Amino acid sequence: MQWKIDGPRTVPQAFPYQGSKRALVGQILSLFPEGGIPLLIEPFAGSAAVSVAARHYGVAQDIAISDVNGPLIELWRMIIDAPAELIDVYTAMWHEQQVGDDPLASAKAYYMEKRREFNQTHDPAILLYLLARCVKAAVRYGKGGDFNQSADNRRMGARPANMQERIMSASRLMQGAKTSSESYEDPLVNAPREALVYMDPPYQGTSDVPDHRYLTGLQREVFAETLQHAVDNQVSFIVSYDVVREDKKYGEALPEELGLTHRHVTVGVSSQATLSGRKEMTIESLYISPALVARLGGEDKIDTLVNVVPEDQPALF
Incomplete structure (x- = not known):
């Protein structure tokens, strides 16, 4: 089902954080197996918007968040x-x-x-x-x-x-959640099969560039290799990876050889564009692991769960 987020205050946000997936949580939670999950792992925690929302809607029992930004985890x-x-x-x-x-x-x-x-x-x-x-x-x-x-x-x-x-x-929502400042590799690759891992890694367009939006960059090739290990271990995961605004897309797609199901989904009006006096629709790129696709009932089922942008309609601006 498509989770309805009725307004910006429906799900608490502990602190402001640019890049937060708060506007996307309804679509991400729609990709959780029916009945919820025993463990949600969020290894690029940031504002932990998905974890907070999962607890808010009661679809995740245990939570484990981590981030290499030590002060953020503290x-x-x-x-x-x-x-x-x-x-x-x-x-x-x-x-x-x-x-x-x-x-x-x-x-x-x-x-x-x-x-x-x-x-x-x-x-x-x-x-x-x-x-x-x-x-x-x-x-x-x-x-x-x-x-x-x-x-x-x-x-x-x-x-x-x-x-x-x-x-x-x-x-109140995050009581009992486990926290760690470790990197993403181990929490992802060794995640239990019944768990779900949600990842919102640094976009390629914001890593290794002059403004340094993240404490550390993320190399696409290394990330892809780690994802392959997770696929081999039948880990259920979702990756938010690159955003599309108008004709601008950050970075390359993840390799097709990984066998991930890739969908562009509509998020809403870009808040950053609004601040600049423009009105642009934001489209998010989601990748879903084979193990999770199987748990959800196949690729056709995915298209009934989220607001997919049709392949023949690349822009909605």
Whole structure:
């Protein structure tokens, strides 16, 4: 069935994060086996939008999230295990940033101070503050691994009461979830056959480029080899890999030899384009492993579960 997401607040979002699959979770959950799954593994966690949604709708019993971005995973550990402490620290920072005769100027200087502190300490609570204040909630890292995104100086970040609501809601849903800062290979290749692995790896167009949107890049060839091992082990997995906007597509398709079922699905209007004054439809590229296709009843069944873009209709703009 197609899961209906009634509005942006239906599924909690612990923190803003550019690239979050929150708008796509309805389609992704539609590709879960009927009756749900005993274990969902999300090894490129980010904002863990799929895991949070799976718990929200009761279609995943156990959750395991991981990400090579250590401070991000530590932030998730605080959300799960110490949400009140995290909210207290965030609240203090939110008020401290506005001390002075000119609150906006004070907040700008305060952000830069906290960014320097984070790059020295990797404090996850400071990361939450940076995510709330940085431009477009877009994480950027320099070549040396330092967080280098600028502040959005038009706003102060989510008010403490709003942040408390988001953090506590996500915390309740994610109780018992396992967290790890390990890389994706082992959680994917050695996933139990009854589990499902959802992956949202860095797009090729955002890895190894000047703005460094991710802490580490992801080589397509190495990723494809790992996917082959997972296919051989009959792992059920879904991969979000490259997005299409107008005539622009990032990166190459995954190799056909993997035997993955590839579908373009409609997501909705691009929020990034909207910020730039344009209206563009976003189309997401999903790859589904043979083991999961078999569990769902075959490729024809896939096309009844998600909003597939027809092959003879490559653009919907």
